[in-house]
Amino acid sequence: MEDPATKTQRQLDAWQTLTRHRHQPDPRFGPALRAARRRCGWSLYALAAGSGLSVGFLSLLENGRRAPSVVSIDALAAVLVLTSAEAEVFVASGVRGVGRDWRPRVDH
Secondary structure (H helix, E strand, O other), X not given: XXXXXXXXXXXXXXXXXXXXXXXXXXXXXXXXXXXXXXXXXXXXXXXXXXXXXXXXXXXXXXXXXXXXXXXXXXXHHHHOOOOHHHHXXXXXXXXXXXXXXXXXXXXX
């Protein structure tokens, strides 16, 4: 019989491998985000304040270490002035079902 801790770790490793390959960030997104932010003259802190996303998460996006959810892209597109090429990259980069995008919307 397998040790429960070993089984849990094995399942976690399998899940991380699956999600890592399924949600690879678009390599064009980070540079497009950084270019748009710099063109606006904003720091990561200013963009974080305007978009409601954390500075750390924005840094991960710019460095290509995280794939943005559709919700994150909407938040960024609402505050940044995008060129048509950047807007195209933003739309193509959104990953459905990750981050805040998976939660059902509840209106109170």
